[in-house]
Amino acid sequence: MPYNDDTRFVPRDREWHPPAYAPGYKTSVARSPRQALVSLVAPTRSELAGPDFTRLRLGPHDNDLLLNFREDPALGGAAGLPIGERILLFGRVVDQFGKPVPQTLVEMWQANAGGRYRHQKDRYLAPLDPNFGGVGRCLTDADGWYRFRTIKPGPYPWPNDVNSWRPAHIHVSVMGPSISTRLITQMYFEGDPLIPLCPIVNTLRDPEAVATMTGRLDMARSRSMDCLAYRFDLVVRGAVQTYFENQG
Amino acid sequence: MLKETASQTAGPYVHIGLALELAGLPPRDEEIGPQLAGDAAKGEPIELVGRVIDGNGDTVRDALLEAWQADADGEYQCQFDLAAPFNSFGRSAATAHNDGEWRFTTIKPGAVALADGRRMAPHVNLAIFARGINIQLQTRLYFDDETDANAACPILNAIESPTRRQTLIATRETREGRTCYRFDIRLQGEGETVFFDF
Numbered sequence: 001m002p003y004n005d006d007t008r009f010v011p012r013d014r015e016w017h018p019p020a021y022a023p024g025y026k027t028s029v030a031r032s033p034r035q036a037l038v039s040l041v042a043p044t045r046s047e048l049a050g051p052d053f054t055r056l057r058l059g060p061h062d063n064d065l066l067l068n069f070r071e072d073p074a075l076g077g078a079a080g081l082p083i084g085e086r087i088l089l090f091g092r093v094v095d096q097f098g099k100p101v102p103q104t105l106v107e108m109w110q111a112n113a114g115g116r117y118r119h120q121k122d123r124y125l126a127p128l129d130p131n132f133g134g135v136g137r138c139l140t141d142a143d144g145w146y147r148f149r150t151i152k153p154g155p156y157p158w159p160n161d162v163n164s165w166r167p168a169h170i171h172v173s174v175m176g177p178s179i180s181t182r183l184i185t186q187m188y189f190e191g192d193p194l195i196p197l198c199p200i201v202n203t204l205r206d207p208e209a210v211a212t213m214t215g216r217l218d219m220a221r222s223r224s225m226d227c228l229a230y231r232f233d234l235v236v237r238g239a240v241q242t243y244f245e246n247q248g
Numbered sequence: 249m250l251k252e253t254a255s256q257t258a259g260p261y262v263h264i265g266l267a268l269e270l271a272g273l274p275p276r277d278e279e280i281g282p283q284l285a286g287d288a289a290k291g292e293p294i295e296l297v298g299r300v301i302d303g304n305g306d307t308v309r310d311a312l313l314e315a316w317q318a319d320a321d322g323e324y325q326c327q328f329d330l331a332a333p334f335n336s337f338g339r340s341a342a343t344a345h346n347d348g349e350w351r352f353t354t355i356k357p358g359a360v361a362l363a364d365g366r367r368m369a370p371h372v373n374l375a376i377f378a379r380g381i382n383i384q385l386q387t388r389l390y391f392d393d394e395t396d397a398n399a400a401c402p403i404l405n406a407i408e409s410p411t412r413r414q415t416l417i418a419t420r421e422t423r424e425g426r427t428c429y430r431f432d433i434r435l436q437g438e439g440e441t442v443f444f445d446f
Contacts, residue, residue: 018382027380030303040446051337055329109265186256209254
């Protein structure tokens with residue numbers, strides 16, 4: 001959606017989103033502001049506009065994590081497939097009024113089947129997969145749909161409590177029509193018993209908010225003898241047109 | 249009305265998704281990076297540099313920043329296109345590789361008009377994502393050589409505390425012959441940067 005001087009976005013419900021300070025998630029303790037946020041009651045063009053990525057040239061496998069990484073380029077197409085549970089991850093980006101958000105950039109990243117990230121800082125003893133990078137991106141189509149093909153990530157331990165494990169998750173990033181709708185979240189997998197134990201999940205106070213981050217198994221979109229499918233819809237802030245502003 | 253999808257931290261490995269080279273991954277043909285302006289861009293070439301500092305005074309070495317700014321004429325270039333001389337949007341990261349210093353190569357933005365015709369002082373919107381940050385922090389970088397414009401900026405003046413307004417002013421310096429503005433972001437405590445809700 002192009003920027004329009006009359007656009008306003010539905011205010012963020014910051015009781016619904018996680019608070020900055022959530023001491024169960026220890027890193028938030030020193031990384032959360034102590035001062036109140038300053039509210040811009042009349043957001044400006046700076047906040048209402050945002051980047052349109054339709055001219056970003058995407059590669060043919062940017063949304064296919066089964067094919068978009070080869071550790072040794074010399075192996076070329078002869079390299080193998082990643083090990084793990086083959087899944088489709090798909091969904092629709094809509095705004096709070098249910099209106100599809102077309103042509104918006106959806107990015108994702110994740111660990112491999114064993115919970116190991118291909119990142120220089122990750123030293124977890126589970127091995128890397130030579131055929132798995134763990135990064136994808138795509139634009140939503142004209143109706144707001146996006147899709148990735150990947151493997152289901154594994155849980156992994158992290159130093160929070162003495163025995164904390166992240167549930168399997170995929171980081172999902174969406175721009176939407178404006179920097180006001182910019183959102184990064186994590187998708188969890190339906191039924192994972194680690195979800196209610198996780199200090200990062202539990203930064204949210206409302207179980208319904210956790211439900212918005214849960215990908216649902218969708219057998220209808222699964223492919224027989226090939227891959228399962230999970231559906232994860234994203235809801236970004238609703239855009240409303242303002243009327244009668246400055247007409248006192 | 250539907251509820252917005254809830255935010256979660258970008259976590260420690262955000263770079264593999266949004267800043268591939270810093271994670272040690274090969275970049276794709278086109279990446280969204282820290283260069284907003286090329287040599288052909290209209291305006292004064294500048295760099296923006298700084299650190300993100302936590303409540304203990306320690307440098308955060310796993311932050312991702314997104315910049316959004318107007319061009320030299322105060323207009324937003326919403327169509328992101330790496331072939332264009334200027335883009336309004338860019339990404340940078342502060343990691344151990346760059347000693348925790350993020351950096352953007354850009355031009356100084358022009359003043360942006362409000363709907364009522366008043367003008368905001370030149371500024372860059374910044375969003376900060378990192379491990380330990382549950383929902384991105386949104387701030388603005390202003391320039392210390394825009395004293396009059398800053399004093400008249402409706403947004404700066406919306407900050408009740410004049411002392412706190414100062415946390416949004418970047419300091420002009422020259423480094424290796426290039427003009428840069430230093431902007432340290434203090435997440436918490438003394439000199440805490442102003443963050444906005446909008």
